[in-house]
Amino acid sequence: xxxxxxLGTTVAFSAAMAAPMIVRADGHSRPKVVVVGGGAGxxxxxxxxxxxxxxxxxxxxxxxxxxxxxxxxxxxxxxGFRDFDGLGHTYGNLATGGVNVVHDWAVAxxxxxxxxRLAGGESVPYDRLVxxxxxxxxxxxxxxxxxxxxxxxxxAYKAGSQTQLLKAQVEAMxxxxxxxxxxxxxxxxxxxxxxxxxxxxxxxLRDINPTARILIADPKETFSKxxxxxxxxxxxxxxxxxxxxxxxxxxxxxxDPAAMTLSIDGAVENVDVCNVIPAMRAGSIVFQADLNDxxxxxxxxxxxSSRVDESIHxxxxxxxxxxxxxxxxxxxxxxxxxxxxxxxxxxxGRAFPARFSNTCWSLIDTDDGIKVGANxxxxxxxxxxxxxxxxxxxxxxxxxxxxxxxxxxxYDAITEDMLG
Numbered sequence: 001x002x003x004x005x006x007l008g009t010t011v012a013f014s015a016a017m018a019a020p021m022i023v024r025a026d027g028h029s030r031p032k033v034v035v036v037g038g039g040a041g042x043x044x045x046x047x048x049x050x051x052x053x054x055x056x057x058x059x060x061x062x063x064x065x066x067x068x069x070x071x072x073x074x075x076x077x078x079x080g081f082r083d084f085d086g087l088g089h090t091y092g093n094l095a096t097g098g099v100n101v102v103h104d105w106a107v108a109x110x111x112x113x114x115x116x117r118l119a120g121g122e123s124v125p126y127d128r129l130v131x132x133x134x135x136x137x138x139x140x141x142x143x144x145x146x147x148x149x150x151x152x153x154x155x156a157y158k159a160g161s162q163t164q165l166l167k168a169q170v171e172a173m174x175x176x177x178x179x180x181x182x183x184x185x186x187x188x189x190x191x192x193x194x195x196x197x198x199x200x201x202x203x204x205l206r207d208i209n210p211t212a213r214i215l216i217a218d219p220k221e222t223f224s225k226x227x228x229x230x231x232x233x234x235x236x237x238x239x240x241x242x243x244x245x246x247x248x249x250x251x252x253x254x255x256d257p258a259a260m261t262l263s264i265d266g267a268v269e270n271v272d273v274c275n276v277i278p279a280m281r282a283g284s285i286v287f288q289a290d291l292n293d294x295x296x297x298x299x300x301x302x303x304x305s306s307r308v309d310e311s312i313h314x315x316x317x318x319x320x321x322x323x324x325x326x327x328x329x330x331x332x333x334x335x336x337x338x339x340x341x342x343x344x345x346x347x348x349g350r351a352f353p354a355r356f357s358n359t360c361w362s363l364i365d366t367d368d369g370i371k372v373g374a375n376x377x378x379x380x381x382x383x384x385x386x387x388x389x390x391x392x393x394x395x396x397x398x399x400x401x402x403x404x405x406x407x408x409x410x411y412d413a414i415t416e417d418m419l420g
Contacts, residue, residue, distance in 0.1 A: 029058075030056060030057060030058040031056075031057050031058065031127045031128070031346040031347075032057075032058045032060070032125055032126050032127050032128075033046075033049050033057055033058070033059050033060070033126060033127065033128045033129070033130065033342060033346070034060050034062065034116050034124050034125075034126040034128075034129050034130070035049075035059065035060065035061045035062065035129075035130040035132065036062050036063075036106040036116065036129070036130065036131050036132065036133060036285060037062075037063060037131065037132035037133045037134060037283070037316075038061055038063030038065070038068055038091060038101075039068065039071075039132060039134055039316065039328070039331065040070075040072075040132075040316060040328035040329075040331040040332045040335070040414070040418055041130075041132035041315030041316035041317075041331035041332065041334060041335045042061060042063070042130060042132035042315065042316075042335070043061065043063075043068070043091070043094065043418040043419055044331070044332045044335035044336065044339070044417060044418045045130045045132065045313075045315060045335040045336075045338055045339050045342075046059050046061040046094060046099045046130075047094055047097060047099065047417075047418065047419070047420055048335065048336055048339035048340075048343075049339045049342055049343055050094075050097055050098040050099045051097060051098070052339060052340070052343050052349070053343045053346070053347060053349075055098055056346075056347055057342075057343065057346055057347070058100070059098065059099045059100065060099070060100040060101075060102060060124055061091070061094060061099050061100065061101050061102065062102045062104060062105075062106045062116065062118065062124065063091065063101070063102075063103060064103060064104060064105045065103070065160075066090065066091070066103055067088045067089065067090055068088070068089045068090075068091070068419070069084075069087045069088050069089075069159040069160045069163070070087050070089070070159055070328065070411075070415065071157070071158065071159040071189065071190065071193075071328065072190070072327070072328040072329075072411070073086075073087060073411055074087055074156070074159040074163045075193065075196045075197045075199075075200045075363070076200065076363060077163060077167065078156075078163065078166060078167045078170065078197065078200045078201060078204065079199070079200030079201070079203045079204055079363070080200075080203070080204060080207075081200075081363065081366075084163070084164060087159060087163075089415055089418075089419050090419075091419065093419055093420030094419060094420055096420075097420050102118070102122075102124070104118040104119055104120045104122065105118065105119035105120075106118060106119075106285055107119050107285070107288075108285070108288055108289075109129065109131075109285060109288065109289035109312075110123075111289060111290075111309055111311075111312070113125075114126050114127070114129070114311065116129065126311075127311070127346065128311055128312075128313065128342050128345070128346065129311060129312045129313070130312075130313045130314075130315065130335075130338060130342070131283070131285060131286060131289070131291070131297075131312060131313070131314045131315070131318065132314070132315040132316050132318070132331065132335070133282070133283025133284070133285050133286065133318055134158070134189070134283050134316065134317050134318065135157075135158075135188070135189050135280040135281065135282070135283065135317045135318070135326070136280070136281055136282070136283050136284050137155065137278040137279070137280060137281075138278055138279040138280065138281050138295070139278075141185075141278045141279035142182055142253060142254070142255060142276050142278050142279075143253075143254040143255070144254045144255040144256050144257065145182075145255050145257065145276045145278060149255075149257040149276075150162065151165065152257035152258070152260070152274075153255060153257045153274040153275070153276045154166045154169070154275060154276075155275070155276055155277055155278065156197075156275060157189065157193075157277050166273070166275060167204075169272075169273045170201055170204055170205065170273055171204070171208065173205070173209055173212055173272045173273055174272060175209055175211060175212075176209070176211040176212060176213075177209070177212050177213070177271075177272035177273075178212070178213045178214075178215060178269065178270070178271045178272055178273075179201055179205070179212060179213070179214045179215070179271070179272065179273045179275070180214075180215045180216075180217065180262045180269065180271040180273065180274045180275070181194060181197070181198060181214070181215070181216045181217070181274075181275045181276075181277065182217050182253055182255065182262070182274070182275070182276045182277060182278075183216055183217065183218040183219065183220065183223070183250075183277060184219075184277045184278060184279055184280060185219045185220060185251075185279050186220060187280075187296075187326060188277070188279070188280045188326065189280060189317050189326045189327070190325070190326065190327050190328075190360065191223065191224035191325050191326075191327075191360065192223075192224040192225050192229075192360050192362045192372070194216075194223075194277055195223060195224070195225070195226075195229045195362070196229075196362040196363060196364075197275070198214060198216060198229075198233075198241060199229065199232065199233070199236075199237075199362070199363065199364045199365065200363070201214060202214055202233065202236070202237040202240055202241060203236075203237075203365055203366075205240070206236075206237060206240070212240070213240065213242070214237075214240055214241045214242070215242050215244070215262070215269065215271070216241070216242070216243040216244065216250075217244050217249075217250045217253045217262065217264050218243055218244065218245050218246070218250045218251075219246055219250055219251035219253075220245070220246070221245065221246060221247075224325075224360070224372060225362060225370055225372055225390065225391070227393060228364075228370045228390075228391055228393065229362070229364065229370075231393055232364035232365065232368060232370070233364075235365075236364060236365040236368070237365075244264055248264075248265070249264045249265025249266075249267070250264065250265075252264065252265040252266075253265075255274060255276060257274075260272070260274065262274055280295075280317075281295035281296065282295060282296050282297050282314075282317070282318035282319075283317075283318050286314065286318050289309075289312070290308070291306050291308045291309065291312065291314065293307075293320065294320075296318065296319065296320035297314045297318050297319055297320055298320045298321075299313070299314050299319045299320065299321050300378075301321055301322055301354060301378035301379060301380075301381075301382045301383040301384075302341070302354050302378045303337060303338060303341035303342075303351075303354065304319065304321070304334050304337055304338040304341070305338075305341070313338040313341075313342065315331055315334045315335050315338060316328075316330065316331030316334060316335075317331065319334065321334070321382055321383045322376075322379075322381065322382025322383035322384060323374075323376060323382065323383050323384055323385045324356060324358055324376055324383050325358060325360065327358055327360055328414065329357070329358045329359055329360065329373075329410075329414065330356070330358045332414055332417060332418060333356045333357055333358060334356060337354045337355070337356065337378075340352055341354075353377070353378070354377065354378035354383075355375070355376070355377055356375070356376035356377070356378075356383055357373070357374070357375045357376065358373055358374060358376070359371055359372070359373030359410070360372050360373065361403065361404075361406070361407035361410065363404055363407070367397070367400060367401035367404055368397075368400045368401075368404070369400055369401070369402075369403035369404030369405075369406070369407055370390075370391040370400070370403060371389075371390070371391050371403055371406075371407070372388070372389070372390040372391070373388060373389055373390075374386075374387060374388030374389070375387055375388075391403065
């Protein structure tokens with residue numbers, strides 16, 4: 001997918017939203033939208049609401065970090081296909097595009113007063129609130145592991161210093177050492193992500209430590225693009241990777257970060273690097289605002305509004321929305337639907353039927369890219385697929401190389417679409 005193709009639907013969508021009239025909220029000179037979280041969902045929503053309302057809606061983005069490092073493509077940094085700085089992006093273009101960017105932590109939502117409280121002591125009022133806080137980890141989901149152990153056994157599933165740490169640990173492994181991964185249970189951010197990471201670690205080790213071993217303890221029966229990954233591992237990294245699924249104890253795992261051991265169904269392994277990716281849930285502010293049902297936040301597929309509070313929209317990884325996987329592409333797509341609905345509700349703009357799309361690309365080795373994706377629409381039961389696609393096992397090397405190049409074009413397009 002190239003940049004023009006990715007942005008094409010967005011341009012047409014925006015043109016149809018031109019020149020809205022304002023319906024003023026009580027007490028405000030302009031309707032106010034507050035967006036919490038500056039990732040693929042939040043940044044996209046903030047940018048589109050500001051742009052498509054032509055400045056008629058006051059938009060504030062609350063994000064603690066001054067630079068955003070994409071989780072997507074962070075595995076390619078571990079494999080040596082991307083430099084770390086290439087994952088980083090600033091919020092400067094959002095600010096010049098009319099978004100008030102506030103670098104602080106949103107610590108509470110007062111739904112009755114329609115106020116977001118910040119760690120710095122400020123309170124920000126809203127008419128509509130967008131929450132896109134990503135994922136948090138479920139403590140004790142992997143016995144022996146906690147956030148306090150993340151430097152000994154990194155998760156590297158929120159891009160940034162954890163990604164750099166994991167790569168440094170892999171590079172420092174002794175000759176013939178063992179890299180272990182504890183894979184997460186469903187549902188979790190980026191279903192193919194752990195297995196692309198295994199591919200990238202194998203790519204790196206093949207060059208610098210070819211007798212090293214990779215061990216995956218996996219609680220799931222199957223995983224995304226499994227046949228494609230396993231075929232690629234056999235072709236590129238034969239004998240290096242061993243996956244232990246639930247039938248052989250892969251779901252009965254404990255770790256000891258001090259001793260650097262991994263126990264699988266009672267069998268203890270000494271490991272040199274242990275990448276623990278715990279079970280996940282919605283970001284903590286979803287729970288503080290009492291918008292969750294279990295680990296996730298149920299939403300309407302028609303506009304991504306909370307099923308608990310219609311003035312709050314929840315995007316991306318935290319949303320319990322139906323069939324879409326939790327991914328950056330999904331969050332970006334959901335943000336555009338929510339932005340359209342919000343601008344239409346706060347002005348006399350037109351609300352379009354909700355349409356969604358997602359593609360997840362993965363790199364196995366140099367110029368060996370694979371993908372899976374689908375289009376979606378809204379229903380009363382949630383977001384439902386209207387048709388999908390997946391790479392095939394017998395594709396030529398040129399098709400695989402083109403798939404990888406396609407992913408590079410998508411990366412440039414989505415980061416521009418999010419952040420301007």
